[in-house]
Amino acid sequence: MDEADPRELQSLQYYLNEYGQQAEVFARQLEMLEQQRLESLAAVETLQSLGSAEDGTVLLPLGGGVSVRVQVPDPDSVLVAIGAGVTVGRSSAGAVSYLEDRARELEASEKKLSETIEKIRAQMNDLAARLDAAYRQQQPAPGR
Template sequence: MDQVDPREIQTLQMYLNEYGRQIEILTQQLGMIEQQRLESSAAIETLQAIQENGDGVVLLPIGGGALLRVKVLDAGHVLVNIGADVSVERASADAVEYLGDRITELEALGKKVAGSIEQLQGQAAGISRRLEAAYRGAQQAQAGQGGS
C-alpha cells in the first residue's frame, strides 16, 4: 500500500487555508461594492425627490439619530465625488446620469468578484476532497501497519 506523504497533507491544508482567506477578502470586497451601489441608488432617489419637491426642504442626518430640516439652496447643482477624494460640481441631471453609470460599473464589478469567489470555492472544494482522500489513505495505512 502507498505511504501517504505528510508533507502533501500539510501542503493541501495550507492551500485550503489560503483559499479560505482569499474567499473572505473577496466576500468583504463584494459587500463594499454592494454598499457603494446602494448609496449611489439612494443618492439618485434623493436627487430626483428634491427636483420633484417644490419647496426644497430635506431632512439632513447629523448623527446620533438627529435630523435637521434644511432648505436646499441650489437643487440644480450637486458635488459628486469622482474618486481619490476629488469632487466636482455637476448639474443634477448630469449627477444622476453619472451615478447611474457608476451603478452599472459596480454591478459589473460585483458579478466579476462573485465569479472569482465561485471559482475559488470550487478550487477549495477540490482541495478539500483531495485532503480528505489523503487523510483516509493515512488512516488506512496506519490501520494496515497496526494490524500486521
C-alpha cells in the same frame, strides 16, 4: 495502499487555508462594493425627489439618527465627488447619470468578484476532497 506523504498533507492543508483567506478578503471587498452601489442608488433616489420637494425643504441626516430640515436653494446644482478628493459641480440630472453609470460599473465589478470567489471555492472543494482522500488513505483498513 500506500500511506499519504505527510508533506503532501501539509501542503494541501496550507493551500486550503490560503484559499480560505483569499475567499474571505474577496467576500469583504464584495460587501464594500455592494454598499457603494446601494449608496449610489440611494443618492439617485434622493436627487430625483429633491426637485419635487415642496418649498425645497428636505431632511439632512447628520448621523447618529439625527436629521435637520434644510432648504435647498438650487436643487438642480449639486456637487459630486469623483475621486481623489476632487469634487465637481453638476446639474442634478448630470449627477443622476454619473451615479447610475457608477452603480452599473460597481455591479459589473461585483459580478467579476463573485465569479472569482466561486472559482476559489471550487478549488477549495477540490483540495478538501484530495485532503480527505489522503487522510482516509492513512486510516488502517478494518480487520488489519
